[in-house]
Amino acid sequence: MILLERGKIENGQIVLSHPLKLAEGTEVTVQIEPKAEASSETQLQTLFSLPFFGMWADRGEMSDSALWVEGERSKWQKRLTDRE
Numbered sequence: 211m212i213l214l215e216r217g218k219i220e221n222g223q224i225v226l227s228h229p230l231k232l233a234e235g236t237e238v239t240v241q242i243e244p245k246a247e248a249s250s251e252t253q254l255q256t257l258f259s260l261p262f263f264g265m266w267a268d269r270g271e272m273s274d275s276a277l278w279v280e281g282e283r284s285k286w287q288k289r290l291t292d293r294e
Contacts, residue, residue, distance in 0.1 A: 216245070 217226040224240075232238070257263060266272045 213230065213232075215226050215230065217224045219225075271278050
């Protein structure tokens with residue numbers, strides 16, 4: 211069983227928002243990962259720098275992405291109603 215919980219450090223101890231449902235004396239392994247506080251601007255820049263971001267920008271059918279999505283959704287609906 212693996213539990214993933216968030217907590218805060220207070221006076222040098224990890225404090226969780228609620229008690230864990232584990233038997234007293236249960237041995238556990240603890241992995242500490244400080245939560246990074248990134249600004250929304252930093253998060254956006256990180257997203258924009260991912261290699262897949264904008265990968266369809268040069269495709270002709272993406273000139274109007276809303277129209278493309280509408281067309282794809284109509285195909286899905288057609289598949290549901292045109293059963294043989």
